[in-house]
Amino acid sequence: xxxxxxxxxxxxxxxxxxxxxxxxxxxxxxxxxxxxxxxxxxxxxxxxxxxxxxxxxxxxxxxxxxxxxxxxxxxxxxxxxxxxxxxxxxxxxxxxxxxxxxxxxxxxxxxxxxxxxxxxxxxxxxxxxxxxxxxxxx
Numbered sequence: 723x724x725x726x727x728x729x730x731x732x733x734x735x736x737x738x739x740x741x742x743x744x745x746x747x748x749x750x751x752x753x754x755x756x757x758x759x760x761x762x763x764x765x766x767x768x769x770x771x772x773x774x775x776x777x778x779x780x781x782x783x784x785x786x787x788x789x790x791x792x793x794x795x796x797x798x799x800x801x802x803x804x805x806x807x808x809x810x811x812x813x814x815x816x817x818x819x820x821x822x823x824x825x826x827x828x829x830x831x832x833x834x835x836x837x838x839x840x841x842x843x844x845x846x847x848x849x850x851x852x853x854x855x856x857x858x859x860x
Contacts, residue, residue, distance in 0.1 A: 765796060771817045791850055792842065792850070795809055798859055821835065
């Protein structure tokens with residue numbers, strides 16, 4: 723096997739100048755602070771639009787209780803914004819009129835929404851269970 727050359731990073735490198743500033747580590751071209759601001763903007767969109775969508779389609783879908791649990795999880799101040807961001811993106815997909823399968827298609831219109839919501843629930847696992855109780859942390 724060929725040996726690889728590794729570059730040794732010393733404390734003199736610029737990445738170590740300010741370890742307290744997580745904004746120094748860039749993710750996808752954005753600092754952590756920018757990502758958190760983007761999350762807050764999208765969370766506001768979810769709060770504004772979610773109730774209209776649930777009122778309109780709540781009778782047609784079987785996963786309305788899951789939507790409500792995810793919303794409660796998103797509003798919990800004790801959950802880190804990193805975890806909430808995943809929930810927000812799932813709820814934005816549910817709210818958005820642009821879908822893989824249009825919601826107006828009979829019988830299958832909400833299957834893609836169900837798939838995204840199910841994936842988010844699976845990701846969160848048992849962490850979401852208490853949020854099905856409407857009185858949890860209120």
